[in-house]
Amino acid sequence: MVIEIFSFCVTIFFFIVCRWIYKKAKFDLLTPILITPLLLVVLLLVAHIPYGEYRSGTSIITYFLQPATVAFAVPLYQNFQLLRKxxxxMVVSILSGVFIAIVAAYFIGKLMHLNLTLIKSMVPKSITTPIAMDVSNALGGNPTLTAVFVIITALTGITIGPIVVRMLRIRTPIARGVLFGTSAHSAGTSKAFEFGEVEGAMSSISMIxxxxxxxxxxxxLVPVL
Incomplete structure (x- = not known):
């Protein structure tokens, strides 16, 4: 029980500290999504804490992931008129993005000569973790590997996304929001909110x-491919 409580507290502490550093530095590679897990891995290895015990202590954080995702609906409600217009x-853009994400993941896996299970685990990498794991399971992939691919996609999206916005001179808040929400799910939505509330709201609906x-x-679609 002591280890479980310690795991919960240290996870929250690391995230808060990393978020503070990220806000001060404004450097994408210092994002808490990347640095917090790295610090936790080092801690578990050094302190010889079994992952099972750590996971047991932090399961409540995972539980609140889905309500937190639903909470993105608040700014969406506030910008409903803009959404309706x-x-x-948005729907055409999101559908195009989803199709390209699935097809690209499948054929990149084929080009790299990955086995079919690994390819199926990659396919839902661009959507939020709980749903991505369900899709992976339905496809016959490995949900645990899918979670890893989702994190990699998130980190890539929030790192490359701002560069794409600048290079392509994407100035429309809606376009920015759709870009981040469709390609990098909840992490992308958090990044979109750094651009503005409209970007965050549009990213929320795009992610959903x-x-x-x-x-x-x-x-x-995958069996057809």
Missing amino acids: NIME IAAIVTLFFAPY
């Missing part, structure tokens, strides 16, 4: 639609 453009579309269509 641009819904068709992308997850739903992937959940329903990936099991039918």
